Amino acid sequence: xxxxxxxxxxxxxxxxxxxxxxxxxxxxxxxxxxxxxxxxxxxxxxxxxxxxxxxxxxxxxxxxxxxxxxxxxxxxxxxxxxxxxxxxxxxxxxxxxxxxxxxxxxxxxxxxxxxxxxxxxxxxxxxxxxxxxxxxxxxxxxxxxxxxxxxxxxxxxxxxxxxxxxxxxxxxxxxxxxxxxxxxxxxxxxxxxxxxxxxxxxxxxxxxxxxxxxxxxxxxxxxxxxxxxxxxxxxxxxxxxxxxxxxxxxxxxxxxxxxxxxxxxxxxxxxxxxxxxxxxxxxxxxxxxxxxxxxxxxxxxxxxxxxxxxxxxxxxxxxxxxxxxxxxxxxxxxxxxxxxxxxxxxxxx
Amino acid sequence: xxxxxxxxxxxxxxxxxxxxxxxxxxxxxxxxxxxxxxxxxxxxxxxxxxxxxxxxxxxxxxxxxxxxxxxxxxxxxxxxxxxxxxxxxxxxxxxxxxxxxxxxxxxxxxxxxxxxxxxxxxxxxxxxxxxxxxxxxxxxxxxxxxxxxxxxxxxxxxxxxxxxxxxxxxxxxxxxxxxxxxxxxxxxxxxxxxxxxxxxxxxxxxxxxxxxxxxxxxxxxxxxxxxxxxxxxxxxxxxxxxxxxxxxxxxxxxxxxxxxxxxxxxxxxxxxxxxxxxxxxxxxxxx
Amino acid sequence: xxxxxxxxxxxxxxxxxxxxxxxxxxxxxxxxxxxxxxxxxxxxxxxxxxxxxxxxxxxxxxxxxxxxxxxxxxxxxxxxxxxxxxxxxxxxxxxxxxxxxxxxxxxxxxxxxxxxxxxxxxxxxxxxxxxxxxxxxxxxxxxxxxxxxxxxxxxxxxxxxxxxxxxxxxxxxxxxxxxxxxxxxxxxxxxxxxxxxxxxxxxxxxxxxxxxxxxxxxxxxxxxxxxxxxxxxxxxxxxxxxxxxxxxxxxxxxxxxxxxxxxxxxxxxxxxxxxxxxxxxxxxxxxxxxxxxxxxxx
Numbered sequence: 001x002x003x004x005x006x007x008x009x010x011x012x013x014x015x016x017x018x019x020x021x022x023x024x025x026x027x028x029x030x031x032x033x034x035x036x037x038x039x040x041x042x043x044x045x046x047x048x049x050x051x052x053x054x055x056x057x058x059x060x061x062x063x064x065x066x067x068x069x070x071x072x073x074x075x076x077x078x079x080x081x082x083x084x085x086x087x088x089x090x091x092x093x094x095x096x097x098x099x100x101x102x103x104x105x106x107x108x109x110x111x112x113x114x115x116x117x118x119x120x121x122x123x124x125x126x127x128x129x130x131x132x133x134x135x136x137x138x139x140x141x142x143x144x145x146x147x148x149x150x151x152x153x154x155x156x157x158x159x160x161x162x163x164x165x166x167x168x169x170x171x172x173x174x175x176x177x178x179x180x181x182x183x184x185x186x187x188x189x190x191x192x193x194x195x196x197x198x199x200x201x202x203x204x205x206x207x208x209x210x211x212x213x214x215x216x217x218x219x220x221x222x223x224x225x226x227x228x229x230x231x232x233x234x235x236x237x238x239x240x241x242x243x244x245x246x247x248x249x250x251x252x253x254x255x256x257x258x259x260x261x262x263x264x265x266x267x268x269x270x271x272x273x274x275x276x277x278x279x280x281x282x283x284x285x286x287x288x289x290x291x292x293x294x295x296x297x298x299x300x301x302x303x304x305x306x307x308x309x310x311x312x313x314x315x316x317x318x319x320x321x322x323x324x325x326x327x328x329x330x331x332x333x334x335x336x337x338x339x340x341x342x343x344x345x346x347x348x349x
Numbered sequence: 350x351x352x353x354x355x356x357x358x359x360x361x362x363x364x365x366x367x368x369x370x371x372x373x374x375x376x377x378x379x380x381x382x383x384x385x386x387x388x389x390x391x392x393x394x395x396x397x398x399x400x401x402x403x404x405x406x407x408x409x410x411x412x413x414x415x416x417x418x419x420x421x422x423x424x425x426x427x428x429x430x431x432x433x434x435x436x437x438x439x440x441x442x443x444x445x446x447x448x449x450x451x452x453x454x455x456x457x458x459x460x461x462x463x464x465x466x467x468x469x470x471x472x473x474x475x476x477x478x479x480x481x482x483x484x485x486x487x488x489x490x491x492x493x494x495x496x497x498x499x500x501x502x503x504x505x506x507x508x509x510x511x512x513x514x515x516x517x518x519x520x521x522x523x524x525x526x527x528x529x530x531x532x533x534x535x536x537x538x539x540x541x542x543x544x545x546x547x548x549x550x551x552x553x554x555x556x557x558x559x560x561x562x563x564x565x566x567x568x569x570x571x572x573x574x575x576x577x578x579x580x581x582x583x584x585x586x587x588x589x590x591x592x593x594x595x596x597x598x599x600x601x602x603x604x605x606x607x608x609x610x611x612x613x614x615x616x617x618x619x620x621x622x623x624x625x626x627x628x629x630x631x632x633x634x635x636x
Numbered sequence: 637x638x639x640x641x642x643x644x645x646x647x648x649x650x651x652x653x654x655x656x657x658x659x660x661x662x663x664x665x666x667x668x669x670x671x672x673x674x675x676x677x678x679x680x681x682x683x684x685x686x687x688x689x690x691x692x693x694x695x696x697x698x699x700x701x702x703x704x705x706x707x708x709x710x711x712x713x714x715x716x717x718x719x720x721x722x723x724x725x726x727x728x729x730x731x732x733x734x735x736x737x738x739x740x741x742x743x744x745x746x747x748x749x750x751x752x753x754x755x756x757x758x759x760x761x762x763x764x765x766x767x768x769x770x771x772x773x774x775x776x777x778x779x780x781x782x783x784x785x786x787x788x789x790x791x792x793x794x795x796x797x798x799x800x801x802x803x804x805x806x807x808x809x810x811x812x813x814x815x816x817x818x819x820x821x822x823x824x825x826x827x828x829x830x831x832x833x834x835x836x837x838x839x840x841x842x843x844x845x846x847x848x849x850x851x852x853x854x855x856x857x858x859x860x861x862x863x864x865x866x867x868x869x870x871x872x873x874x875x876x877x878x879x880x881x882x883x884x885x886x887x888x889x890x891x892x893x894x895x896x897x898x899x900x901x902x903x904x905x906x907x908x909x910x911x912x913x914x915x916x917x918x919x920x921x922x923x924x925x926x927x928x929x930x931x932x933x934x
Contacts, residue, residue: 387849387852447855450851450855451849451851451852547689549686549753549756550756550849551748551749551752551753551756551849551850551851552686552689552745552749554849554851555741555744555745555748555850555851555854556689558741558851558854558855558858559693559737559741559744559745562737562741562858563693563696563733563737563738563741566732566733566736566737567696567700567733569732570700570728570729570732570733571703573728573732574704574709574715574725574728575707575709575710575715576709576710577710
């Protein structure tokens with residue numbers, strides 16, 4: 001089996017208008033055939049998971065490439081189920097799932113490629129941080145010396161070397177998060193699935209761990225991160241998967257997702273010398289639904305359903321010298337805004 | 350100057366009486382217990398034998414039915430102290446033991462495991478209320494299969510046999526009531542103590558059964574090898590049997606003196622309560 | 637090691653080699669994994685606070701033997717008046733206490749919790765996320781349970797047996813152990829204890845996997861084993877004690893109500909219990925293979 005990572009391929013944006021028809025929707029740029037994608041990405045096709053009568057996730061179609069992908073959704077939306085499915089902890093009730101070309105029927109191969117930092121804040125009893133990692137690496141089959149080397153690398157990456165010989169039970173919440181992360185990283189997987197990995201970390205550790213994720217992404221790893229903290233997802237990943245009530249609501253690069261949310265006017269801020277002129281021109285063009293003047297009267301915020309037409313107008317006004325623009329940009333092209341539009345305001349920070 | 354905007358109002362409505370607050374703990378614990386179908390099934394099963402005894406007493410005084418059903422042998426069964434002591438109390442306390450085994454060790458351990466005690470005890474509840482609430486659960490369940498049906502059975506027999514029989518056997522209801530309560534209190538306190546010290550439900554159940562069985566085995570060995578009664582001090586069953594026999598006023602199969610058995614059970618119960626109260630506290634000790 | 641170095645090592649796998657590429661395959665890998673599982677499980681079991689109960693249980697027979705050594709019978713006669721009598725007393729203690737109470741409850745505690753304990757601790761997923769076959773996991777965990785109970789209870793048996801000798805002096809002890817059949821008896825008790833751990837371990841491994849609340853089935857097994865002497869010969873075969881009884885060097889009367897039947901030969905007992913353990917492991921493997929991580933609210 002080839003272990004060479006495959007180059008990044010940004011999956012095109014997709015907003016699932018009708019969640020019930022998600023199974024039928026093929027993603028742009030993704031070759032989905034009977035044998036799933038030909039590229040060894042993380043591929044889910046029509047995947048459902050039911051716990052008895054309770055829905056975990058339903059008819060999920062996803063293609064996740066290398067780099068960081070954020071998984072966002074309220075409590076009980078199916079984030080952990082989705083992560084458990086990808087990590088091989090549970091099997092789909094129906095549908096097909098492959099991680100780097102490995103299906104759930106080859107778990108031993110799968111678990112060499114996947115590292116999973118679960119949301120369970122629990123550990124085997126009585127072990128120190130170092131023993132925890134070494135011993136489970138030995139269960140992988142590594143000889144003691146190699147297990148120790150890999151452990152040191154992992155501990156170094158999460159900056160926990162100095163505390164590694166203390167009992168995990170005596171760790172702070174942040175240290176427990178880091179030792180879990182180290183354990184997930186230790187066998188050098190190509191896919192990292194991280195369920196709320198930043199919980200309990202102090203601000204400094206948060207920055208360090210975010211840097212680590214970015215570094216892992218640049219190394220070609222597939223990093224799937226779930227979080228409630230939309231701001232962190234926003235600064236960490238361009239690609240997001242929005243999930244709600246077990247259905248994928250949207251997935252793809254965030255600006256692409258935003259541009260597909262056409263029923264919501266796009267918010268654009270403009271800092272310029274004559275915002276009144278701009279506002280009048282915008283209304284004359286009949287393209288804006290709302291304009292708000294900034295308090296200092298040096299800019300405005302407008303909502304428009306036709307951004308292309310607005311940008312053309314701006315270009316004309318600037319060329320004609322009627323306004324001089326200091327700054328301009330989208331005001332709601334972030335995960336927070338997209339999440340609010342598509343999911344609502346439940347369970348996010 | 351700091352401005353504190355108080356956006357909430359504390360509850361200033363009526364409160365329940367302090368003496369009744371332990372019932373909240375009991376109520377929720379009973380609800381959890383009856384969420385188990387296995388337990389409901391077992392509870393029903395444990396009442397079958399008393400119903401059978403009701404049938405025996407009824408038939409014994411219904412000559413016509415005895416004749417029709419050709420059950421004249423039933424007439425040979427004497428309804429007396431032995432009937433209630435061996436025929437009723439012995440099997441029913443066995444059912445009560447299993448109930449305590451299932452329910453008791455699971456009552457405190459989850460609270461300790463989930464650090465819930467500080468939450469309980471930050472309410473207007475103290476340690477005694479908490480323990481009482483848990484104890485009431487066990488007492489209610491086990492009473493329903495021991496002294497309650499026992500007294501009903503006695504009432505039925507007295508009604509059918511007449512006032513003379515009642516006067517002749519006045520010790521039976523007393524012995525049923527007191528004997529059952531001694532059994533319930535001692536074993537319930539021990540099960541709660543085990544539950545408090547072994548935070549983990551399955552281990553707590555194993556530890557409860559194991560402790561009683563293992564100490565009984567040690568006691569039996571001492572009895573067998575030394576040929577004296579003092580091995581019975583380790584056998585809860587021997588102590589109970591001796592106390593029950595004393596209460597019913599019948600000759601006992603156990604050699605241990607009644608007073609010693611009473612004292613031993615009292616010490617056992619007190620020790621269990623001491624162990625239990627040591628663990629019930631409103632704070633966590635971080636070691 | 638710096639982060640840069642760490643990063644360099646991690647990144648090196650991009651070149652092709654993964655640390656796992658150098659691992660053995662097939663049976664070699666499984667052996668290494670079983671060894672690792674054994675070590676990890678024993679470390680958790682021997683050093684954990686939860687093991688104090690098991691240690692206490694294993695220490696109780698020693699305490700009983702101490703009492704018997706020190707406390708005399710009413711009338712002043714020692715319990716161990718002669719070596720033969722001491723052996724008879726030991727046999728009683730072994731059969732009524734060590735085998736039926738200590739080893740039994742020790743196995744209940746250890747084996748029912750091999751998987752159930754990890755589910756309650758919410759740590760089973762660390763194993764399930766490791767590239768180890770579930771069958772290997774079952775074997776590793778079962779062997780760790782056998783190792784733990786054997787270490788504890790064989791140790792107890794050896795210590796208790798040797799405690800028979802102090803009243804008779806060192807030379808008598810050496811003579812009896814080497815030339816008087818003492819060592820043979822000790823070996824038989826050790827063997828029976830090992831087989832008991834194997835047999836009861838298998839029973840409670842599957843009980844722990846099948847039942848959320850293992851105490852009721854464990855109680856049923858206890859009852860079944862206790863009434864073994866009353867069972868008809870056919871039903872006796874379905875109890876562990878049936879296969880152990882014949883190998884105990886000093887038999888004990890089972891009372892006037894016992895249904896007498898010939899115990900199986902030692903070789904049948906040994907092979908039978910090993911085959912039983914293997915069958916249970918196959919069943920346990922099937923169960924574990926279908927398990928998914930869904931920690932409840934236990």
